[in-house]
C-alpha cells in the first residue's frame with residue numbers, strides 16, 4: 001500500500017508547477033541580473049512568507065512560525081497525534097545569490113504536499129514544510145541559526161539577542177517580519193519530529209560530471225577554523241640587518257608554504273584555506289611586527305581534522321624563527337553522518353523511479369546537519385549547472401528539480417506511513 005502511494009505521489013509531482021513557483025519566488029528580491037538577494041528576516045523575506053502563506057491557504061494547509069522565525073506549512077495526517085515528518089530548507093540567500101539555493105528545498109517540499117492532494121493520498125503522519133531562519137549566515141551570525149535553535153544547539157535567548165551590522169537584533173527583525181506577514185505562533189522552537197529530509201541543489205559539479213540526477217547525501221563534512229598570530233618586532237627596513245630582524249611576515253609565509261605542502265593529501269579530501277591574512281603595521285618601510293591569519297580546515301573525518309590541527313601546531317612552532325607564535329581555535333563543527341535508513345529510502349526510490357543516483361558527502365553546511373541531532377535525517381541533492389552557487393548564474397533544469405521532488409515525495413510518503 002505504502003509502495004503504491006509512494007509511486008503515486010512521485011508521479012503526481014508537476015514539473016511545470018514546481019518551476020513556475022521557483023520563478024515566482026525569484027521575483028522576490030530579484031537583483032536584475034538573474035540573481036536574488038533575499039536576506040533573512042527582512043521585508044523581502046516577509047514577502048516570501050506571504051506568497052508561501054497564500055499558496056498554503058489555497059490548499060487549506062496551516063501556516064505558523066516559531067519564536068526564532070522558522071516558518072512551518074502543515075498538511076495533516078490521518079493520525080494528528082503522530083509526530084510529523086519534516087522537509088524544507090531556507091528562503092534566505094547570499095547578497096549575490098541565485099534562484100535555487102535554499103528555496104528549492106522549500107518549494108520541492110510544498111510540491112510534495114500538493115502532489116499528495118492531487119493524488120488523493122492521506123499519510124498517517126502529518127508532513128510539514130519548513131523554512132529555517134538565517135541559513136546563509138550573511139545578515140546574522142551564526143548561519144543555520146533557526147535550525148540550530150530548533151535542535152537545541154544554541155539557546156533561543158542567545159540567538160534572539162544576536163545583532164546584524166546595523167545593530168538590529170534577531171528578535172526585533174522577527175517582530176518586523178511578523179507585523180508585515182502575520183502568521184499564528186508555533187511557540188518555543190523544537191517539537192518532536194519523526195524524520196527530516198532536505199532537498200537542495202548540489203552547489204558542486206560532481207553530479208553533473210558523473211551524469212547522475214540524484215545525490216544521496218551521506219553526511220556533512222566537518223569544519224575547524226583557527227587563527228594564527230605571529231609576533232615579531234617593528235624595525236627600519238633599510239637599516240636593520242637580517243640577523244637582527246624579527247620579521248613576522250617571513251615566518252608566517254614559511255608556515256603557510258609548509259602547511260599547504262603538508263596537507264596536500266593524495267586523495268584531495270582535505271580542504272585547507274588561508275582566507276584572511278593581515279600584516280601590521282602594513283607599511284612598506286617597516287619590518288612587519290605582527291601577522292594574523294585564519295586557517296580553515298574541512299574534512300568528513302574528525303580524526304583527520306584533529307591530525308591536521310596537530311600538524312598546523314607543529315609547523316607554526318617549527319617555522320616561527322625569532323618570532324613568537326600562537327594557534328587559537330575560532331569556530332568549527334563536527335562532521336555529521338546521516339541516517340542509513342533514510343539514505344536507503346532515497347536510494348531505493350531513485351532507483352524505482354529510474355533515476356541514476358550516487359552517494360555523496362556534502363562539502364557545505366546545511367540545516368540538516370543540526371536536525372540530524374534530533375531525528376533520522378537525510379538530504380537529496382540535484383545537479384546545478386557547472387556547480388555554480390552563491391552566484392546570480394546559479395542554474396538548475398526544471399527536469400532535475402522535478403526529479404528530486406519525485407524522490408522526495410516517495411521518501412516522505414514512506415516515512416510518514418512507516419511504523
Ligand SMILES: [Zn+2]
Nearest residue numbers: 101102135200
Ligand atoms: Zn542552502
